[in-house]
Amino acid sequence: MRELNALLAEFPLRLRKLSELPRISEAEETGNTFTQNAVLKALHYCSQSGLWTMADDSGLAVDALGGAPGVYSARYGGRGISYAERMALLLDSMSASGDASRRARFVCTIALADPLTGEVETFEGVCEGRIADAPRGEGGFGYDPLFIPEGFAQTFGELPSEVKLRLSHRSRALAQAHQYLLRH
Template sequence: MSGEGEEPQAIRKLAPGKLVIASHNAGKVREIAALLEGRGLDVVSAGALDLPEPEETGTTFVMNAELKARAAADLSGLPALADDSGLCVDALGGDPGIFSARWGGDAKDFGHAMRLVEDKLQQAGPDASRDAHFVCALALAWPDGHVEWFEGRVDGTLVWPPRGDKGHGYDPVFRPNGDDRTFGEIDEAEKNAISHRGDAFRQMVAAVF
């Protein structure tokens, strides 16, 4: 897919070489690097390049992913891949959504963020749905301004208290449909096979490699 607001274009292929992961989140960078393994890419994070984190002013996951990818590609002169992902809770009207990281405050404390989600669910009452889904939007940008984007999703249920010490973010409270374990209890390779990020990456790999 081409970037938002652009005329549809043929999918551009990604050549082997250096690729910037436009993130300062070590857990996310590690997960993305694992998904790209064996593709002939020399992966480097925006954090390792000391690139600033742009302000996420978009109103959708795709817009924020594209904003981050474009910024990293412009500053590095290299192709850049950005991910914008978050947890959407049905009973909270889709919150925290694009603000998922920001619910953790300046320190990005996801323990606090998970507690905040649970507190709001409790306030919604005993009959409130605990259905939720994760969304992952990927944007792949080149220094000349061309962008391709892809979006993945996984549905599940929220549990409390948090379980497991794997993954990152809201993983310990999210139990994907069809499994008794939370993402925090599932090994990375197994999680990647069913996750929102894995879904988006499969689309990207099929398109650009």
Template sequence: MTTLLLATRNAGKLVELRRMVEAVGLRGIEVLGLAEVPAFPEAPETGATFAENAVAKARDAAAATGLPSIADDSGLAVDALSGMPGVFSARWSGRHGDDAGNLELLLAQLHDVPDERRGAAFVCAAALVVPGASAAVTEEVVVHGTWRGRLVRAPRGTNGFGYDPIFVPEGEERTSAELSPAEKDAVSHRGRALRALLPHLKALAD
């Protein structure tokens, strides 16, 4: 059994990855979160891009635990805000992980933006770092996923977190938070990125 660390304290992300690993029948992989390993210093997310933050978090986790580690950085890029909140999505209202505050602030900023200009995309970068005998042989893989849609004016649904309740994917009338977990996994930004990592996880399991 190969132990894989998902470098997050976000329970929703941990559930998603475990669900995807199970859905594709990937055996021999046990997925743990940061709460299930000894604590180590976690550097702040200071990268200018999702990829920079994801790689930094995965490197820190792999170095501290010796485990193959996945980290993702994801967020919402709003067309009318020139791609913001972007890498600041989780702390847009000033406090990291304040979903309600982030939603309230973003909706207030978009209050006067007409429906036809409320386009947005969820973006995810996911990094896998597999520690080797030395830093020179450490394996690093970075993949990306994007999910286009539009933003509605009031939250709907309870099957998600973050900005899910106001994001309606292209071709849908339901918000991301109104989709079932399986529906979301099949099309979401994080689902697309993590699926791109599955061949590398299969190699670890083998």
């Protein structure tokens, strides 16, 4: 939310969290791609609230795992396990794959839904990098301690938050949404 507030501060908007709209049911993420899930969520929340809605879907895609965990990043290994367990599973799966490539990327798609027309615009941000041999750093969340962005030796978990924000897949998608809003 901090990234969003900073990027959209110049617009006469009042940003609201989903938790501020208690009568809205949770959207089901049934898509097979980040874009499908972001659009599903944006349309769901837009139709229930009657408000312009920005929704995102994001995750980690690892080449050695055929793009997994992908849209299942938050549920990789099953519900109810910690990210430490998810990271251990990811490293084990990479070892078992026999693929020495450690290439990976964080992907974020943001969908912006118009309540008057039902039209949706999407914006994708990607941060290329590789997977570390073991988790490093305490910063960030999720898979951040495993992900080393291109051009850096530290993981997102080790980098200062300002650097991570500048490089992140979400910031890149938000920058595109920002440009779209400036033009419209």
